[in-house]
Amino acid sequence: MPDVAIGLWAIPLAVLGGAIRVSTPFLFVSLGECITERSGRINLGLEGTLVMGAMCAYGTSFLTGSPWLGVLAAGVAGSLLGALHASICGLPRVNDIAVGIALMLLGTGLAFFLGKPLIEPSAPILPSINFGFWTDIPQLRDVLQINVLFLIGIALAPALVWALKTTRWGLILRTAGESADAARAMGYSVNAIRLRATMTGGFLSGIGGSFLSLVYPGSWNEGLSSGQGITAVALVIFARWNPMMCFWASLLFGGAAALGPALQSVGVSQGYHLFNAAPYILTLLIMIITCSPKRSLVGAPAELSITR
Amino acid sequence: MALERFSGAAEYVLIPTLAVALSLFLFGIFVALFGKNPLDLYFYMYQGAFGSWFSWQNTLTRAAPLILTALCTALPAQLGMVIIGGEGALLVGALSATAAALVMPAAPPVLVQITMAIAGMAGGGLWIALAGSLRHYRGVNETISSLLLVSIALAVLNHLVEGPMRDPTSLNKPSTAAIGAANMIGSIPGTDIHWGLIFGIVAAILAYILIYHTVFGFAARIAGGNIRAAKIVGLPVGRLILITCFLAGAAAGLAGMVEVAAVQGRTNANLAVGYGFTGILVAFLARHNPLAIIPVAILLGGIGASGGLLQRRLGLPDASVLVLQGIIFVTVLASDSLYGRFRFSARKET
Numbered sequence: 044m045p046d047v048a049i050g051l052w053a054i055p056l057a058v059l060g061g062a063i064r065v066s067t068p069f070l071f072v073s074l075g076e077c078i079t080e081r082s083g084r085i086n087l088g089l090e091g092t093l094v095m096g097a098m099c100a101y102g103t104s105f106l107t108g109s110p111w112l113g114v115l116a117a118g119v120a121g122s123l124l125g126a127l128h129a130s131i132c133g134l135p136r137v138n139d140i141a142v143g144i145a146l147m148l149l150g151t152g153l154a155f156f157l158g159k160p161l162i163e164p165s166a167p168i169l170p171s172i173n174f175g176f177w178t179d180i181p182q183l184r185d186v187l188q189i190n191v192l193f194l195i196g197i198a199l200a201p202a203l204v205w206a207l208k209t210t211r212w213g214l215i216l217r218t219a220g221e222s223a224d225a226a227r228a229m230g231y232s233v234n235a236i237r238l239r240a241t242m243t244g245g246f247l248s249g250i251g252g253s254f255l256s257l258v259y260p261g262s263w264n265e266g267l268s269s270g271q272g273i274t275a276v277a278l279v280i281f282a283r284w285n286p287m288m289c290f291w292a293s294l295l296f297g298g299a300a301a302l303g304p305a306l307q308s309v310g311v312s313q314g315y316h317l318f319n320a321a322p323y324i325l326t327l328l329i330m331i332i333t334c335s336p337k338r339s340l341v342g343a344p345a346e347l348s349i350t351r
Numbered sequence: 352m353a354l355e356r357f358s359g360a361a362e363y364v365l366i367p368t369l370a371v372a373l374s375l376f377l378f379g380i381f382v383a384l385f386g387k388n389p390l391d392l393y394f395y396m397y398q399g400a401f402g403s404w405f406s407w408q409n410t411l412t413r414a415a416p417l418i419l420t421a422l423c424t425a426l427p428a429q430l431g432m433v434i435i436g437g438e439g440a441l442l443v444g445a446l447s448a449t450a451a452a453l454v455m456p457a458a459p460p461v462l463v464q465i466t467m468a469i470a471g472m473a474g475g476g477l478w479i480a481l482a483g484s485l486r487h488y489r490g491v492n493e494t495i496s497s498l499l500l501v502s503i504a505l506a507v508l509n510h511l512v513e514g515p516m517r518d519p520t521s522l523n524k525p526s527t528a529a530i531g532a533a534n535m536i537g538s539i540p541g542t543d544i545h546w547g548l549i550f551g552i553v554a555a556i557l558a559y560i561l562i563y564h565t566v567f568g569f570a571a572r573i574a575g576g577n578i579r580a581a582k583i584v585g586l587p588v589g590r591l592i593l594i595t596c597f598l599a600g601a602a603a604g605l606a607g608m609v610e611v612a613a614v615q616g617r618t619n620a621n622l623a624v625g626y627g628f629t630g631i632l633v634a635f636l637a638r639h640n641p642l643a644i645i646p647v648a649i650l651l652g653g654i655g656a657s658g659g660l661l662q663r664r665l666g667l668p669d670a671s672v673l674v675l676q677g678i679i680f681v682t683v684l685a686s687d688s689l690y691g692r693f694r695f696s697a698r699k700e701t
Contacts, residue, residue, distance in 0.1 A: 087494065131681065134688035140433050140494055142684050144631060149677025155670030270502045277495045316513065320506030323499045327491075336490035 053182060054305050060186035061301015062294050063193060064259045068093065068268075069293035070196040071251030072275035074203060075244035077286050079125075080279055081207060082240035083220035083233075083346030086128050087143025089248045090272030091150020092121045096252025098158035101263040104256075105166035113166070114192070114253045121249020122242040124150055129241035133234040139348060147272075161263045169257045190258045192250070196290070199247075203286035216240055220344035248272070270323065277326045281333060283342040299325045362690055363643075367636055370686040371650070374679040381674065387665050395664050399657025406656060408543045412614075414645075414652030415544075416441070418551030419606035420630025421637065421644045422558050423479065426599040427493070428639040429562055430592060431575040436482055436497025437603040438627025439504035440475035444604025445611045446508055447474030449618040450516070452530035452611075463534045467608050475604015476597040478504065483596030487589045505623055512619050526619035536612045547609030551648070554602050558641035561598075571595055603627060629655070632680050651676070 072089050079086050086092075096117035104113030128146055132139045172194070175187030207213035219226040219236040226233050255271075256263045278296060282288035303318030334340065379389030400410050423437035451470035452463050482500060485491040511517075511527070518528040536546045562568035571591050574581035581588055610622055633651050637643035658672040 127681070131685045134685060136690070137684055137687050138433075141635060142681070144433075144435055144494075145635075145677065145680035145684055148628065148632070148673065148680055152670050152673030152675075152677045156668050156674050159668040159670070270498075273495065273498050277499065280492070280495075313514070314510060316506045316509040320503050323502040323506075327485075327496060327499050327503070330491045330496065331485060331489050334490040334492075336488060 051309070053309050056182050056186055057305030057308055058298050058301050060182075061305060062298035063186065063189060064297070065300045066293040066297025067190065067193045067196055067254045067258070068251040068271050069275050069278060069296050070193075070200070070290060071254065072248045072272055073278045073282065073289040073293055074196070074199060074286055075121075075247030075251070076276050076279045077244075077282070077284055077289055078203070078216070078247070079237075079241050079244035080347055081220045081284055081344055082216050082237045083223060083344050084129070084132060084139050084237045084241060085143065085276070085347060086125065086146075086241055086244060087140055087273070087276060088124065088128055088146025088150060089143075089244070089276060090268065090270065091147040091154070092124045092245050092248040093150075093252040093255070093272040094154040094268050095124060095150040096121050096249030097256035097267050098154040098161065098252075098263060099249070100253030101166050101256035102158065102161050104168070105161060105164055108167055110167050110169045110257050113257055114169070114250055117249040117253035118246040119249070121245035121247070121252070123245070124249075125242040125245025126238065128245070129234070129238040132241075133238065155265050158263055158265075162265075165262065166257070168261045169254075171258075190254070192254050192258060196293075200286045200290040207286070217344070220346050223346055248275075251275075269319075274322050274326050277330060280340065281326070281329045283340065284344065285342065296322050296325065363638060363640075366686050366689050367638070367683060370682045371636075371679055374675065374682045377678050377682070378675045381678075382665070382667065382671070385667075387667065391665060392661070395660045396654070396657040399660035400653030406653075409656040410649060410653040411544045411548050412652075413655045414648040415547035415551045416606040416610060416626040417630050417633050417648035417652055418555055418644055419547075419602045419609070420627045421633035421648055422554060422602035422630075422641060423475075423599045423627070424631045424634035425637065425639040425641060425644060426558060426562075426595050426602070427479075427483070427592075428634065429568070429571045429575050430595055431578070432483070432486065432592070432596075433494045434479060434482060434497045434596065434599060435494055435631050436479060436500045436627070437606075437630045438623065438625065439497070439501035440478045440600040440603035441607040441610070441627050442501075442504040442508050442622060443478045444471035444475035444600075444607030445618050445622050446511060446607075447471050447604070448608035448611050449527050449530060452534055453516075453528055456531070460533045463530075464536055464612060467530075467534070467612055468605060471604040471608030471611075472601035473604070475607060476599075476601035479600025479603070480593055480597040483592045487592045501627065508618065508623070509620060516618075518617070521617075521619070524619055524621070526617045529617045530611065532616075534612065535616060536609070538613075545609065545613035547606070547613050550605060550609060552645060554605065555641045555645050558598075558602070562641065567591075567594075603630070606630075629676060632676055635680065636683050 072093060076089055099120040100113035100117035103116035104110045124146060128142055131137055131142050171188040171190045174189055175184035215231055215236060219233050223233045255267050278292045282292045299321040302321050303315055306318055307315055379392060382392050383389050399406055420437035420441060423440055424434055427434040448467040448471035451466045455463055482493045482497040485496050486493040513525045516527045517525055538545050570586050574586055574588050574591050611618055615621055629651055633644055633648050637647040654675060655672055658669055661667045661671055662669055
């Protein structure tokens, strides 16, 4: 179908489409990190988890022909990395931020190592649902090709808000995050709670990675993730550890990340790289505006080392 | 007393050595899973890193930027800050140094080289000082901000070398204009190792003196140990943070200048090969001690240097170096929990 001339409307449309497409990895990683951080520990290694998830998903999809098995494999790989993080952090005198940096390196290295043979072949990718059947404008149709993972993410955010607030599991998790002593006094093992929270976080981040290789851009190569993982960790701080806010923030960041390609599509190629850096600049600006040296952040789990 | 001090020092050598040995063992198992002989692996790693004068030169050339980028993490660590943005400071340093060389085409080489070093250090220093000031004035976590600044530095570099600063004759690999053969800093006489190694060693020694033998370093370590106590006794915490971060970034910026003035001769995306990230590992492995950084950087430089041989002889992907680095990093951090447990056995040995 030929493009209909819609002039400058192409930019907001492309940004909107980009926001929906690009935001999914942000959404999954930030929801996962949200769970981990609410338990009182920070996992900076999710960048590595994201790349590892992307590689595992692509490889599994290529070998089995089923992209959904790929998503599952990505989740499992992510939770294994999460388990590694949690078990090292459970040792005395180990700094969780440093372990996160180490796992960022290890996850990326492992993914590049194992993924070397996957750069050439093409694997089956995940289907999208076409919500644009009512319109004749092809650009709008493109925007409304919405992926199933995005829809799962939308459902997951309010579900997590509810689970953290009302379920027994959520209460125990938050207790470990607010006061490890209180959790211990209630007879729970703080390390076991955080192990589960970090594994769950890793599972979701792995799925976020599977989106990169199985939906958009939809292939595996070593430049697949350009710091979405670490941006998502910062995004959780901006979202005040609230899953629903994570969702809105992910959309915002997805839109920012889509700005460069959107401008390029209408012929603005000057400063392409600078526009591509928009999410990082936005993250930094938001952190500058919302953080304060005088008080601790509203909503921050008290046990979290990053908000000292 | 003396005995305890000895066993304490022995721990700082023994535990990281054990951790690296364990990592090499684990990496051997890892490659064995892919049908490679671990003994071949160790042999080629040794050959590629330290087996000949040629490999030694390769190793030491790689160690030079690693010493400097490791200082970028180790100096702020004295204040309890985790800065992981050395790669960004390196890129900004390289850009500033190149720009400085390009605006003074007719100047004598010595003057150009000195200006490049100053520009590189200033650029990198301001870049990390930015992360430090955001931490101090706005409470922004310096680990995340310094990592975001890496991505921003890379975007700025790509923008400049493909746009305003592009040399029109660089077709496949967009680059800035060359700084000119006369302005290259060259090699240590009798070797192929460039002067960057000497810069690195001198910087590490200066950093050691600064931290352990000056009032400034003493104050910084107090602030790192207990920031509230430091504030109560009236230490200028903000100034300590800003100056330390500036010096840290200046070291990484100097690494960028060295890579331009001794290796690449110009600025392009080739500079972003991860020296900044390996530097973080070097700093943690050296437990943020500037003197320990020198041998650790040589070790990690050796691992990097052996990567090519592993690729050619064993058919391992180039990412195997990254995997080994990751394993070392994880093992070293896990070994942090061992400190203080060897005291008794160490006493028995002596």
